[in-house]
Amino acid sequence: MNKHSIIHRPTDNYAYACANGSVNIMIQTQKGDCESIKLIHGDPYDWSNKEWKNVKTPMRKTGTDQFYDYWHVVIKPPYRRLRYGFELNDGRKSIYFGEGGFSDEKPKVTDFYFAIPFVHASDAFQPPSWVKDTVWYQIFPERFANGNLENDPKGTLKWGSREPKPDNFFGGDLQGVIDHISYLKELGITGIYFTPIFKAYSNHKYDTIDYLEIDPQFGDKETLKQLVKVCHDNGIKVMLDAVFNHSGFYFPQFQDVVEKGQASEYKDWFHIHEFPLSFEPKPNYDTFAFTPYMPKLNTQNEEVRNYLLNVGRYWVEEFDIDGWRLDVANEVDHEFWRDFHRVVKGIKPDLYILGEIWHDAMPWLRGDQFDAVMNYPFTRNILDLFAKETIDCQHFVENMTAVIHKYPSPVNANAFNLVGSHDTPRVLNECAGDKRKVRQILTFLLTFIGTPCIYYGDEIGMDGGGDPGCRKCMIWDETEQDRQLFEHVQKLIALRKEQPLLANEGTLSFLPVKSNSNCFAFMKEKEDKKILVVFNLSKQAESFQFPALFNRQTPIDLWTGNKLHDKQIQLEAKGFSILEFSN
Ligand code: ARE
Ligand code: CA
Numbered sequence: 148m149n150k151h152s153i154i155h156r157p158t159d160n161y162a163y164a165c166a167n168g169s170v171n172i173m174i175q176t177q178k179g180d181c182e183s184i185k186l187i188h189g190d191p192y193d194w195s196n197k198e199w200k201n202v203k204t205p206m207r208k209t210g211t212d213q214f215y216d217y218w219h220v221v222i223k224p225p226y227r228r229l230r231y232g233f234e235l236n237d238g239r240k241s242i243y244f245g246e247g248g249f250s251d252e253k254p255k256v257t258d259f260y261f262a263i264p265f266v267h268a269s270d271a272f273q274p275p276s277w278v279k280d281t282v283w284y285q286i287f288p289e290r291f292a293n294g295n296l297e298n299d300p301k302g303t304l305k306w307g308s309r310e311p312k313p314d315n316f317f318g319g320d321l322q323g324v325i326d327h328i329s330y331l332k333e334l335g336i337t338g339i340y341f342t343p344i345f346k347a348y349s350n351h352k353y354d355t356i357d358y359l360e361i362d363p364q365f366g367d368k369e370t371l372k373q374l375v376k377v378c379h380d381n382g383i384k385v386m387l388d389a390v391f392n393h394s395g396f397y398f399p400q401f402q403d404v405v406e407k408g409q410a411s412e413y414k415d416w417f418h419i420h421e422f423p424l425s426f427e428p429k430p431n432y433d434t435f436a437f438t439p440y441m442p443k444l445n446t447q448n449e450e451v452r453n454y455l456l457n458v459g460r461y462w463v464e465e466f467d468i469d470g471w472r473l474d475v476a477n478e479v480d481h482e483f484w485r486d487f488h489r490v491v492k493g494i495k496p497d498l499y500i501l502g503e504i505w506h507d508a509m510p511w512l513r514g515d516q517f518d519a520v521m522n523y524p525f526t527r528n529i530l531d532l533f534a535k536e537t538i539d540c541q542h543f544v545e546n547m548t549a550v551i552h553k554y555p556s557p558v559n560a561n562a563f564n565l566v567g568s569h570d571t572p573r574v575l576n577e578c579a580g581d582k583r584k585v586r587q588i589l590t591f592l593l594t595f596i597g598t599p600c601i602y603y604g605d606e607i608g609m610d611g612g613g614d615p616g617c618r619k620c621m622i623w624d625e626t627e628q629d630r631q632l633f634e635h636v637q638k639l640i641a642l643r644k645e646q647p648l649l650a651n652e653g654t655l656s657f658l659p660v661k662s663n664s665n666c667f668a669f670m671k672e673k674e675d676k677k678i679l680v681v682f683n684l685s686k687q688a689e690s691f692q693f694p695a696l697f698n699r700q701t702p703i704d705l706w707t708g709n710k711l712h713d714k715q716i717q718l719e720a721k722g723f724s725i726l727e728f729s730n
Contacts, residue, residue: 148237150249152177152215155233157246157261159509163555164266166273169223171555174206174233174244175215182238184218188231191257199257203234210548210657217552230260274518274561275497279651281384282593282640283600284336287569288365289316289350291603291621292323300364307620311611316350317620321366321374327623328377334606334633335640338384340472340501342569344371347395351569351618353474354395354440358458368466375467386470386499387462391455391487392478393434393441401442416451417442435475446483455483456490463494476502476511476520484516501563512558522562522597524550529566532684533588534577540667540684544657551596551655560651562597566605569618573602573611582608583721586635587682590723593639594649594680595669606636642705642725648678649725658694666691666718677728678705683718690715691724700728 155161155174164170172186189201206218222229232245234253243250247259254260293299293306299318306317321344331339343352346360361367366374378385394401400413408414409422418433425431426439435441445451462468471491476484484502491498502508502517506524511517528550532543551559566588567574578584585608592599604621608629611617622628643649653673660667665685671678677697683689692715693702702711705725716724 148235148242149177149180150242152180153233153235153244154215155244155261157263159513160552160554162261162263164263164271165557166268166271167223168227168266168268169221170229170263170266171219171221172206172231173209173217173219173552175217175552176235178211178214178216180237181216181218181235183236185234185236186220186222186231187234187243187253187260188222188224188229190224190226190228191230191262192226192228199230199255201230206233209654210552212545212549212552213542215549217548224263224266227266229263229266230257231263232260270514272512272514272555272557274557275499277384277497278499278518278598279560280644281338281598282336282643283338283340283386283563283598284331284334285340285342285565285568285600285602286324287319287342287351287603287618288321288324288344289319289352290618291319292327292623293318293320294322294324294326295320295366298364298366307622311615311618311620313615314350316364318364319620320364321361321370325370325374325377328381328383331383332381334601334637335644336601337382338386338469339378340386340470340600341388343388343390343474348397348440349395353390353435354393354397355390356395356397356399358455359461371466379467384469384499386472386501387468388472388474389459390474391444391446391458391483392475393443396440396442398442415448416445418445435478443478446479452483452486456486459487459491460494463491463498467495469495469497470499470501472501472503472521473517474503476517477504477506477508481510481516484511488516507553509554512554519558519561519563519598521568522564525562525564525597526566526571529588529591530574530577533584533591533682534574534579536684540664540682541660541662544660544667548657559596563600564592564595564597565600565602566592567602567617568600569602570614571617572613573609573617574605575608575610576612576616580610581721582629582632585632587721587723589636590639590680590725591682593636593643594678594725596651596655596671598651601636606633608632638706646678646705646727648673648676649680653678665689675730679724679726679728681716681718681724681726683720683722686720688717688719688722690717697728700730702726702728 153176161173184206185203187201193200206220209219210217234241245260300316303316303318344365346357346362347355375385400416403413404411420431429437430439433443500517502520504520508520528546531538611619648671653671658668666683668681681691
């Protein structure tokens, strides 16, 4: 057995407690190295005749990536305390692994074992229960719909008449969203993520001037109240974007520093390296990236902290919003986010907190900060396989398995999955215009675990490159919309609602990919019901053989409603299938 590649620590994705008191343990071992693993566990104080009482529970292999097998088990320690270790068997002999290292004999002292001293519900990761069933829709307000010509900024261009630029305006606003609520309802989405709506200079509004005002180009507080009400009346949650890493250049507090320099009472609100301020070639104060227009806020400063926490509180308390998306969340200190969590959840316990983090985000997902992060590692894998074709099915399944095993499963169930945003090229462009690929990608997005988000316009086949190309005006002329694609997305959302296994019920596993196969499948199962989602990456039609485990079950094709009588299914080139198996 290769001891070097046996990995476990009693924390994070490897060991976490749920609010119901159960504990989830995961271990990873070299691919193919272990035949079986058992968890040895017991209460640390439970002894009789000077012997520690413990039991063995078999672990289940939940996935394999390029290098590792992953094993899981869930147990519920009766007294909420736990000592545990692993019995690993390679088919010939067993070895024992605990905090004390490796042993050929089963150690008798509890100190050898890993410890979970006590399971506290308050320490568990507990996102709001509504989140995992939500289908999000992302709106960039300047470009979704213009519902009020009177608030249009000077120089507003005719809707959709030009390519989007970093500095042009088309007049989109909050009234526009209210006016099109029936469109969103028809599509079936249940949550909207708005990029920033507070008073700011640019068209994207990430350079805030006033955190406590709606940008007049988008409407006023009354319009937001109405919007929230209309959304709630239609079963749609509302999430706003909080830009707390930095302010805008024209934020009055920063302007004060620009004017008064060292004498400004706000000089400690930012991270100024030296006075006087300079802006070129790089600013001499901390910023978002290197843009002088976005001075970084000093969240170590108590005044700043209180100011921002009040902003967090204000929009929840006064406007009843349901979520905060936190911009550049990874560059703000953890202590601030812990305070933020306490404040906003103190007002509305089922408020959702989504951090914008593009990389491994475990430190923010331990229950004391965020409920989810924007799952860009998911995006990357999907685009590499379906759109860019730079990896094959085998590689994709391995990558996805690795991504999933980086987090506890409740984190995965609530992950904010996306295939594009206002920061990335549109999915249609990534697919070089191939709508079959787009359909596959949206199918994967809406049937996998996590909570899917659709970027406005992707559902009607809009195109656009990276920022600012991906920020075109929404197309409202139905003859210009891809209505077939719209119906595809609509049908997927409806199916996801009908079949909880397509959302976050049950357990997920990938089927082993046959060598050189252009098809892959994942399965969700609960009790005796299974749903299989299959994709054909090939440019030709291919048949996909059901594994032996399905032999006695007659599948129903959930997409067409047909009963299948074969032990295989024929998939179109770049096609997919969603199948239900039950006894
Ligand atoms: C403007 C121009 C861009 C130019 C950029 C360079 O439009 O063409 O590339 O300046 O300075 C907002 C606006 C942008 C604007 C930007 C700066 O929406 O249009 O860009 O402000 O003025 C990283 C961060 C991540 C950030 C992305 C953009 O980690 O937090 O970069 N995303 C948020 C918002 C943006 C917003 C800002 C932050 C600033 O969602 O819309 O931009 O408030 C990798 C890395 C990621 C990196 C990602 C993209 O994969 O892992 O860390 O994200 O690439 O670069
Ligand atoms: Ca307008």
